[in-house]
Amino acid sequence: MNGDNGTSTQAPQMRALLFTDLCDSLILVERIGDAAAAELFQQHDRLVLTLQQQWNGRLIDRSDGLFLLFERAIDGLGFALEYQRELKRLSKQQNLELRARSGLHVGEVLTWENSAEAVKAGAKSLEVEGLAKPMAARLMMLARPGQILLSAVAESLTHRATSALGERAERLVWKSHGRWRFKGIPTTQEVYEVGEIGSAPLRTPRGSAKARRDIPLWRQPAALAAEALVLASLAVGGWLLLRPAPAIAFAERDWVVLGDVRNLTGEPLLDDSLDQAFRISLGQSKHVNVLSDIKVRETLAMMRQPGEAILDRRTAIEVAMRDGARAVIMPSVLEINGKLRVTVEVIDPANGNAVYSHSADGRGMESVLTSADQVVAALRDDLGEAMKDISRDSVPLPKVATSSIDALHAYAKGLAALYSQDFDSALMFFKQAAAVDPGFAFAYIGMMRIRHGQGDLEEALRLYDIAYGLRDRLTPRERLYLQAWGAQFGGAAMPAVAEQWRMMTELYPDDPAGHMNYSSALYGMGKYDAALVAARPLLLPQNPHRAFAQNYIGRIHLAVADAGQAQRMFKEAAALDQGASDVWLALSLAAAKDYEASEAIFAHRTLRGPGEQIERSSSLVDQGRFGEASALIERAKAECVDVADVCRVLDVIALHQQRLSGNPTPRTSYATILDVSLKKAEQQDAASRRESALFILATAYQTVRAGHSGTVRARAGVLKALTQKDDEPRARQLWALVQSALEIEVGQPQNALKLLEPFVNGDELYQVHVMLHDAYEALEDEAGQKQERDWLERQRGRAYAEELSSYVLQSLNLDDARRLQNSATQGAAVP
Incomplete structure (x- = not known):
């Protein structure tokens, strides 16, 4: 940079970066003259210095605009809002129009102090570098005059901390401007705007050569699509005329409810086996997501229905309405003239009408798996996916999972036991599935997850190796999932492990496993703010493990000194997990020194396992009750x-x-x-x-x-x-x-x-x-x-x-x- 690096921090730091630009400053100088402009800019500089001190900012660089660094994102936003307000006040005083555009981002940067000699020669006192810097600058350049744009990370961190802005927080308005592609930034970024009601432009930013909206081709200007339309019309014109419009226009990443199989064959083996076959086959689609069985049972409980209630047509429609699912899929199987017919209906929950229906026939029990694949392929075409995508992403169920109906039956039982946290039974069923079909990779992944959760890393690694050898019998999503585990089992450094899980969140944004493991890797490195952003999708209502996610996110809030938000998360989690989160609620109260409320929870709570005994003993140490803490740990050791x-x-x-x-x-x-x-x-x-x-x-x-x-x-x-x-x-x-x-x-x-x-x-x-x-x-x-x-x-x-x-x-x-x-x-x- 300047030939004198001075003293480097060496380790990256998480900081909020704010870029501002005073719009049309050269035109302003030409209009009012050099002398008046110099006086105006002196007032501006005094204003900036006051705001720096008020919002704990450090000015890194300035010319027509500002580059400031903040330890907290909310301080950066407070500066930007106050800067806009003060410019408006200064405009009225000077009878001029002064407007600035601002970009706020949060990310890791490297900083180093330049030596006194370098500063004396004209260098900045502090140098800042890192990918976060051009990201913040791109946001500022994208903004319209008077507009404050934020990255998704900055939006998340500031939105949850607006109480620090006082009464002004009530006047703020937030707006998403969708996803954008920035030059030099490898992935698309969601852009947000924030401002005060009546002042914020709330208009979509203008794109440029360095920033453009990430929109589908069909939504881009007609001129760009015309050539493709001319070429395509000759090939598909006739088909478009004959093919009826979809009864339900599905969007990518829509959710569907899979109802219970209507089994008219009298063979109980087909009940959960066919259900699992549909889940695995539909799971190969990137277009729709199947609402998990856990989430369905949770919704049934809210409907005051028993957890084992049959998810028939009427009940499935109500679940879909409550959980915002786009459609209900109702499978059935019956025997006709010695053949097994698998049928699937797609129902619009808005009116209860069946809009699609597909069937496939086969002979013998094993045929139902192939038949399920056939109707799912037809169904995916109805859901709006191009046939080329279906053929590229799909592998027949017998090849990707198992050709054995008995193995699939055991696997389904294992999943049900796993969701009920009956890990011993889950292991037994997964072992049985693998015994029936030794090539059933899903069964080994199920066992691997349990062994890893129990801390038996050596056995988990052995099971991973088996599953990896069978990776050709996995769906693309499960292969990526296994690849991320491979980085972890292979001893890769945690930053590399985190990157593997981040990739999964990009490709499968509705799969909670990717978000949970990515956030956990960041949490384990102490990157709490980044972990909180990564965990945000876990709070979606469709997440089957939402109670666990709320408990986990509560711990992140506790780690970033937000005890009030942590307590709220633990209370909500405890209401869903039958009090399993009560211990962490008690710890969050102890962290806030409300020992009386903390002890009241422990007084009515039986400790479960060594983990809770460790946490309880720590709360006793916090209160100086060393003898009780020591006695508890000795019992735990025994x-x-x-x-x-x-x-x-x-x-x-x-x-x-x-x-x-x-x-x-x-x-x-x-x-x-x-x-x-x-x-x-x-x-x-x-x-x-x-x-x-x-x-x-x-x-x-x-x-x-x-x-x-x-x-x-x-x-x-x-x-x-x-x-x-x-x-x-x-x-x-x-x-x-x-x-x-x-x-x-x-x-x-x-x-x-x-x-x-x-x-x-x-x-x-x-x-x-x-x-x-x-x-x-x-x-x-x-x-x-x-x-x-x-x-x-x-x-x-x-x-x-x-x-x-x-x-x-x-x-x-x-x-x-x-x-x-x-x-x-x-x-x-x-x-």
């Missing part, structure tokens, strides 16, 4: 059955809570855990080793904090190697924590500060600020201590919500939060 290495997590937490209770922790206890874990990690696959590395480094950090630094120093070489095997940001951060704790112990707190400062970018672990505080305390820097104490107090939610190796640091986080707040209170009380 009951622990180690499938996901959770027992060793309990061992580490138990040692910490023993120390809090006044019982000395023997050095050999930490040493034993470290040695056993290190030895085990040497024999693990890449994915398991990555998880073990995080646990081992977190344990090493707690070992130093417990006063056993010699144990860690003796193993420093092998511990450091853990951070070098895998490119994991969290592993590097944990190793920096270990090193900083050791530096403070030997009286070198300034070295600790240097180790930790590169990680302070919004994604950092709670313990980073604990160590920064302790380093400032060793340096007797009271201002630094207060800064870190204030951060730690604001981020109490993160102390609870931070997910790392089954919350192995949660108890320590809450102990430090209590300790430092108590020390601040005692210090303030000293005369």
